[in-house]
Amino acid sequence: MSTFVVFDLEFTSWPEALERDWGEPGQFREIVQIGALRLTAECAVVEEFETLVRPVVNPELSPYFTGLTGIGQEAVDRDGACPAEALGEFLGFCRDQTVLSYGNDMVVLGENMGWVRSRGEQLKHSFLDAAFLNIRPWLNAVAPDTATADSGRLWQALGLPRPMAGSEHSALFDCHSFAAALRHLHAEGHVLPEGCPR
Known part of the structure; x- marks a missing residue:
């Protein structure tokens, strides 16, 4: 069965960080949550991936980030994996797949992989083992x-039913919203871009 992956990231943020492109001193887009789904060519979900990640440079989450995502400090301290472990597991989930994001999340992923390697840590899998594509355009x-x-x-923009319990800015919910949109467009006869299963 041919499959592909959609993914979404939640990463450290502060008021107006987006508008300033995380340009203030000490601001980095450190991944705090990764969500991903493995989909069939018909965009049906066959497998989920979700993990929390403990940020290193800014281990204390900002109130802005927690308010936006609902991810609290206690959950990250208790359940968060170290970045090298979390990224390695995610890259293993993506291995030999076309991997779609709705925006520039692969850039943020690359930044975080670079920081892991700059600390002398090893990643179990490579970014090059998958084909990453921003499908938003x-x-x-x-x-x-x-x-x-x-x-x-x-899902709202397309007038679709809520894809699952939860809300936006939760990585797995955002993936299910993304997958619902792809299923809808597939059902309408739209062909996914080159590299995706047909």
Whole structure:
């Protein structure tokens, strides 16, 4: 069975960090949560991946981040994996797959992998073992109503049922919203970009 992966990241943030491109001193886009789904060519979910990650440079989550995502300090301290472990497991989940993001999450992933390696830590799998693709330009072109929606609101932009319990800015919820949009577009006859199962 041919499959592909969609993924979403939640990473450290502060008020106006997006507008300033994380340009203030000490601000880094450290991954705190990874969500991913393995999908069939028909965009049906066959496997989920989710993990919390303990940030290293800014281990104390900002109130802004917690308010946005609902991810609390206690959960990250208790359940968060070290970045090398979490990233290695995620890259293993993606191995030999086309991996789609709705935006530039692969850039943030690459930044975090670079920081892991700069600390002398090893990753179990390589970024090069998968084909990463930002599908947002394609999706916005075939469904213009999605142009202003983030991944967690794609289901709303397309008038679809809520994909699962939860809300946007939770990585796994955002993945299910993303997958629901792809299923809808597939059912309407849209062909996913080159590299995705047909």
